[in-house]
Amino acid sequence: MDGLVMAGQLILGLSILVSLHEFGHYITAKWFKMRVDKFYLFFDFLFPVPTVLNFALFKKKIGDTEYGLGWFPLGGYVSIAGMIDETQDASKLSAVPEPWEFRGKPAWQRLIVMLGGIIVNVILGVAIYFGINYKTGNNYIAKDELNKNGIYAGKLAQEVGFRTGDKVLKVNGKDFKEYGEIGGAILDDGIYYTVERAGKTIEVVIPSDFLNKLSDEKDPFFQPLYPFKIAQVPEPEKPSLLSKLFGKSQPEESAAYKAGLKAGDKIVTMNGYPVVFYQILKDSLTKYAGKNVAFGIERQGKMDTINMTINKDGKLGFAMENLIKLSHEDYTIGQAFLVGVHDAFDVVVKNIKAFKKIFAGDVRADKALSGPFEIAAMYGAHWDWLKFWSLTGLLSMGLAFMNLLPIPALDGGHALFLLYEIITGRPPSEKVLERAQQVGTVILLALMVFVLGNGAFKTFFK
Template sequence: MEGLVKVGQLILGLSILVSLHEFGHYITAKWFKMRVERFYLFFDFLFPIPTVLNFALFKKKIGETEYGLGWFPLGGYVSIAGMIDETQDASKLAAVPEPWEFRGKPAWQRLIVMLGGVIVNVILGILIFFGINYHQGNNYLAKEEINKAGIYAGALGKEVGFRTGDKILKVNGKEYKEYSDITGAVLDDKPTYTVDRNGQIVEVAIPDDFLNKLSDQKSEFIQPLYEFKVAKVTQPAEPSFLDKLLNKQPAQPLPAFTAGMKDGDKILAVNGTPVKYFQLFREELLKYKNKPVALAILRDGKVDTLKMTVTPEGTVGFATEYIIKKSHEDYGLGQAFVVGVHDAFDVVWKNIQGFKKIFSGQVRADKALSGPFEIADMYGSHWDWLNFWSLTGLLSMALAFMNLLPIPALDGGHALFLIFEIVTGRPPSEKFMERAQQVGTIILLGLMVFVLGNGAFKKFF
């Protein structure tokens, strides 16, 4: 069920993004009186070969345009008469351009049509971030709150020089406001952190290969130290109908339930070692896998002791509630719009920084590029509309950025050729355009295979 929720959110998010992207091409083409022959969400052929496995799950012709839903769920397209793209080649174009064809229009009009999808994605991204900021305001973990206890340094944090309890004073030599300023700085060139370590000022510099290690998600970087309490003790699972039918033995209750732990308990120590913060509690439990422990707990103002045996995974069986004070500020319409624009284009800036690090060799492509598997995981196994729209807004801006890359099969490649035509006064030959389209498609296909294969390998192996 959780997998279906992930896939459902991924499909809905991509459907919104692709449909509106293609609508950008469609509406600008109609604006300049070009004939739009097809408007498809997903491909009705085996991309990138337009003549293989041609069928649609749904199609209906209205006027001169056929609207449809393809079977190949990666992308979509608008087919404009007289345009060389992934759906047709130069051999299908008439020698003399018709007035309603793409190639029969002035270059500046064709440029607007090519950029129509990107423009709509940018507008969508801004509107989403504007709506989120207006509705939610800004909920953040302030510098002052983080530095009450300092940060927790995970394995990767310790490797680069942090220590648990460090109080971060500055990021890249500048004051900062909230926790996201700390984590976001890792994309900067040679980021540094100024920390207070037991009264001593220390500079922590992030090495060039840091992002490769961070993307593995096997080692933690840094986190605020969280006080915590028991939110919900895990109850014994009820046997399913199939379990009963097969006379399968029910799973044993988890240690916390068996020992009598209750919702709201606050854990003070593990075998006498104080664990005020959740990360320290987790570290201590991992030392006692399959071993007995005594947990000192605070319940209704009284201290008690619960004895139990830790599971092989290093857990005892409860959901955690973090006790930490977040700051909040409301935004008016104007301020929410300004912040929304900033948030939207910050996605583009982070993409640029990421590509710069890939091409400079600081980050490996297999660590940095995400495909459908990773995006589905980001949407999550529970339907959360705030997370859904936040991620969809981020993807909308990322899609706009990716489509502007100067690769011939992408909008950016077409736009590059049109700018060349506007500047020189003559277009590239149709044969050149066809060959460029083929090369660009091969590049995109190779990138798609790489991203899908890399994602599948990381997911299943």
């Protein structure tokens, strides 16, 4: 069931992004009176070969345009008459250009059509971030709140020099307002943190190969130390009919469920030692996996001691409520728009920094690039609309950035040739355009195979 929810969110998110991206090409082509032959969500052929397995799950022709839903669920396309792209080749364009064809229009109009999808993705990304900021405002952990208890340093954070309880004073020598600013600096070059530890000021320098290790690390790098209470003790899931058919047994009841822990309870001691922060408890549970432990429980101001056997995975089986104090700022419409623009284009800036790290050799491509498996996991197994739109907004800006790259077969590659035509006054030959399209398609296909294969390997074999 979790997999279906993740897949459903991924398909919905990508369908929105691809449909609106292609709509950007469609509406600008219509604006300049170009004939649009097809508008498809997903491909109605075996991409990237337009002559193989041509069929659609649904199609309807309205005017000159056939609208449809393809069977190959990787993207979509708009077929504009007189344009060399993944749906046709130069051999079909040997006749004299017609006035309603793409190639029969001025270069500046063709450039706008090629950038139409990117422009719509940027507008969508800004609109999503604007909407989220206006609705939710800014909820954040202030620097003073973060440093009341300090940070929890995970395994990798300890390797580079952090310690649990450190208080972060500066990032790259600059002050900060909120905890969220700390993580955003991780892609900067020569990053270092100034922390206070046991009354002394220390600088922790992040090594250049750090991001490769961070991508492999499942535990958090560092985060605020969280005071907590129990938010929920889930009941054991009943096995589905399919599970019963395959002989799967009833899931075992969790220790927290067996012991009768309730929402609102606080775990205050473990084997007589005080428990204040969730991450410290979690580490202790791992050490005592499979053992029976005495826990001090506070319930409605009264204390009790309960013995529970921690499972082999080092878990009791409860969801925690974080009690750290959040600061809040409401935004006016104008403020929300400006913050939305900043948040949207910050995605592009981070993508540029990430690509710079890849080409500099600081980060391996298999560590940095994410495909459908990883993106589905980011959406999560529970449908949360705020999280859905946040990630969809991020993907919209990422899609705009990727399509702007000057690779033949991408919008940016087409735009590069059109800029050449505008500057020189003469277009590249149709043969050059066809060859560039073929090379670009091979590059994209190789990248697609790499990303899908890499994602599948990390998902199923790691």
